Amino acid sequence: xxxxxxxxxxxxxxxxxxxxxxxxxxxxxxxxxxxxxxxxxxxxxxxxxxxxxxxxxxxxxxxxxxxxxxxxxxxxxxxxxxxxxxxxxxxxxxxxxxxxxxxxxxxxxxxxxxxxxxxxxxxxxxxxxxxxxxxxxxxxxxxxxxxxxxxxxxxxxxxxxxxxxxxxxxxxxxxxxxxxxxxxxxxxxxxxxxxxxxxxxxxxxxxxxxxxxxxxxxxxxxxxxxxxxxxxxxxxxxxxxxxxxxxxxxxxxxxxxxxxxxxxxxxxxxxxxxxxxxxxxxxxxxxxxxxxxxxxxxxxxxxxxxxxxxxxxxxxxxxxxxxxxxxxxxxxxxxxxxxxxxxxxxxxxxxxxxxxxxxxxxxxxxxxxxxxxxxxxxxxxxxxxxxxxxxxxxxxxxxxxxxxxx
Amino acid sequence: xxxxxxxxxxxxxxxxxxxxxxxxxxxxxxxxxxxxxxxxxxxxxxxxxxxxxxxxxxxxxxxxxxxxxxxxxxxxxxxxxxxxxxxxxxxxxxxxxxxxxxxxxxxxxxxxxxxxxxxxxxxxxxxxxxxxxxxxxxxxxxxxxxxxxxxxxxxxxxxxxxxxxxxxxxxxxxxxxxxxxxxxxxxxxxxxxxxxxxxxxxxxxxxxxxxxxxxxxxxxxxxxxxxxxxxxxxxxxxxxxxxxxxxxxxxxxxxxxxxxxxxxxxxxxxxxxxxxxxxxxxxxxxxxxxxxxxxxxxxxxxxxxxxxxxxxxxxx
Numbered sequence: 001x002x003x004x005x006x007x008x009x010x011x012x013x014x015x016x017x018x019x020x021x022x023x024x025x026x027x028x029x030x031x032x033x034x035x036x037x038x039x040x041x042x043x044x045x046x047x048x049x050x051x052x053x054x055x056x057x058x059x060x061x062x063x064x065x066x067x068x069x070x071x072x073x074x075x076x077x078x079x080x081x082x083x084x085x086x087x088x089x090x091x092x093x094x095x096x097x098x099x100x101x102x103x104x105x106x107x108x109x110x111x112x113x114x115x116x117x118x119x120x121x122x123x124x125x126x127x128x129x130x131x132x133x134x135x136x137x138x139x140x141x142x143x144x145x146x147x148x149x150x151x152x153x154x155x156x157x158x159x160x161x162x163x164x165x166x167x168x169x170x171x172x173x174x175x176x177x178x179x180x181x182x183x184x185x186x187x188x189x190x191x192x193x194x195x196x197x198x199x200x201x202x203x204x205x206x207x208x209x210x211x212x213x214x215x216x217x218x219x220x221x222x223x224x225x226x227x228x229x230x231x232x233x234x235x236x237x238x239x240x241x242x243x244x245x246x247x248x249x250x251x252x253x254x255x256x257x258x259x260x261x262x263x264x265x266x267x268x269x270x271x272x273x274x275x276x277x278x279x280x281x282x283x284x285x286x287x288x289x290x291x292x293x294x295x296x297x298x299x300x301x302x303x304x305x306x307x308x309x310x311x312x313x314x315x316x317x318x319x320x321x322x323x324x325x326x327x328x329x330x331x332x333x334x335x336x337x338x339x340x341x342x343x344x345x346x347x348x349x350x351x352x353x354x355x356x357x358x359x360x361x362x363x364x365x366x367x368x369x370x371x372x373x374x375x376x377x378x379x380x381x382x383x384x385x386x387x388x389x390x391x392x393x394x395x396x397x398x399x400x401x402x403x404x405x406x
Numbered sequence: 407x408x409x410x411x412x413x414x415x416x417x418x419x420x421x422x423x424x425x426x427x428x429x430x431x432x433x434x435x436x437x438x439x440x441x442x443x444x445x446x447x448x449x450x451x452x453x454x455x456x457x458x459x460x461x462x463x464x465x466x467x468x469x470x471x472x473x474x475x476x477x478x479x480x481x482x483x484x485x486x487x488x489x490x491x492x493x494x495x496x497x498x499x500x501x502x503x504x505x506x507x508x509x510x511x512x513x514x515x516x517x518x519x520x521x522x523x524x525x526x527x528x529x530x531x532x533x534x535x536x537x538x539x540x541x542x543x544x545x546x547x548x549x550x551x552x553x554x555x556x557x558x559x560x561x562x563x564x565x566x567x568x569x570x571x572x573x574x575x576x577x578x579x580x581x582x583x584x585x586x587x588x589x590x591x592x593x594x595x596x597x598x599x600x601x602x603x604x605x606x607x608x609x610x611x612x613x614x615x616x617x618x619x620x621x622x623x624x625x626x627x628x629x630x631x632x633x634x635x636x637x638x639x640x641x642x643x644x645x646x647x648x649x650x651x652x653x654x655x656x657x658x659x660x661x662x663x664x665x666x667x668x669x670x671x672x673x674x675x676x677x678x679x680x681x682x683x684x685x686x687x688x689x690x691x692x693x694x695x696x697x698x699x700x701x702x703x704x705x706x707x708x709x710x711x712x713x714x715x716x717x718x719x720x721x722x
Contacts, residue, residue: 063493063525063571063572064475064487064489064490064491064572065487065490065525065526065527065528065572066525069525076458076459076460078457078458080523080571082523082524082525083525084524084525084530085423086415086420086421086422086423086530087420087421087422087423088415088416088418088420088421089418089421092416092418092419092420093416093418094417094418145416146413146414146415146416146417147416149413149414149415150413151412151413151524151533153523153533155521155567156495156497156521156567156569157458157461157464157495157496157497157498157499157519157565157566157567157568157569158458158460158461158497159460159461160460160461160499160502163565164519164521164565164567165519165521165535167411168411168412173411173412176412176413177413180413240415240416240420242415242524242525242530244523244524244525246523246569246571248457248458248495248569248571249457249458249459249460249461249464250460251459251460270485272423272425272485274423277426280429282424283423283424284424284425284426284429285423285424285425285426285485286425286426286427287425287426287427287428287484287485287486288483288484288485289482289483289484289485292485343460
């Protein structure tokens, strides 16, 4: 900024904040490409290096009426996420009898899985990752029955553009949907954590025998059907997780903050022990905290968003439209990929990239790309994307540390 | 009717969790929350301004958790929270020009929006504002309109948005609904909204006659026999801590002018157990109590605004 204002005649000089408003593009460009004479490093207007993220903080479990909650602040963007669990009875599912019959085949195997550990821990992660059938069933239940309901609200006065009380804006709808699709594609929440089982009591022959000796034959015939095993367990209900994100303050990059808050809130979520009560014909829960269980999430996908700032956005077009316009000076860098853009930078670039990565084995394994999205331009090539993945992997380590602390 | 612009849950609808302990005994096995403060003691208020840089003014307000909630947080045993503490964020956008289609207004046009987060209350709230939220918005607007000097901004609009992140209960969770029930928690929410909005207005440098602050007082009958004894006057009530609230009052009060801009009194205030030499009728005692609570909130508000000014002076 010093260079930009110094070039202007003193009578017309503006304070940096006004120059930033009047000529945002030139202002950021002056920061990123300082004149070689000034010996200043290339730095963003907000003082960060191009691949540097804003200071992030997270705090979980502060809201009373939620099963799990988290507040995540990334710079000046703040997101509050609350997870509320409600019960979906299978009686309320219109298509349940159909889908139940289709899953009946895998129920036996599933029961076996569930018996291994009632509250799945990290150990059995490998077990059910192996079984494709369980995966399909997982998907059928979590996705098919809409057990995860994320909604993001921007109409909290978080930024001047969003009128409160109005229906969700296009941005809010798209963010809600991105969160939903990422929840489904990462299969973050296991369907097994959300199922409420019922084990019918064995009211079989043993109880009846003393009373009616005469019908021994019939009983025997019945017994042969269910003799070798107890009655098959059945699913009576599901937990539905309402994941509501309120963006309290918006200063660019809402998706990273929203996703981080969802992740932190789900890690904080505790579901009560629930069972089917035959007498009342309803699901009852225990309010005992020692019986409640946390969700065992699959991995820890961390989102990192980037924005591309071009020195001359029309340069690509000009070469096509006016072929002999002459090449620009080659030496200077013509575009920068800015990590975690703030509101000011987001307004200056069309091209966005978002990379969601996870790491195996608690960060010691290899990096897995969960989602990669790029739109709005063509300046980022495959080499750049590879670099972005590396940056995202570094970001994963930071976020893991922050989320573990909260 | 499904909302196509939001992600809807299962079409058959879901039910909130029912806890077995609640079903076994209507009063609940757990100890009910008890007020540990003196009747005239107020809860501490956390109030901070300027947390939302994109707004012209903003504030965040939080009530101190009551004793039962603090104990439950320190040593969690049950999943059912004994009570809750108010948490809300307020933003002020403006003054900004009115849209072209709006008719001429010589004064500042004030719009207030109060919205509960879906997870704010014990019952899940919908995404669309319901009647009680609109009601709160109207009450808040009258409270602030009396304080703002609206003639200074002709043809301008001011948007005040409040997001309730955690609301207060209307009664103790284990109690069955009865005739004394009303939305008592809403009155605490309104008092918090007034104080927070006032701080945000000062943060946005909107000219006001004085900092208007909100306060709540209530007449509660505590004894087991219900309404046999005359109800006592209690300031800054947490509805979860009282067996039955007979009447409650919330005021928006400007100490410098000794003026009330908003008064909302609910319930039967005819019987009140006051001091022997106190000859005030019940409702007057109630209003005076609410004003005292508002005076208490005003000291916090003054400090928060002082910090806000120090920040703007420091940065300029």
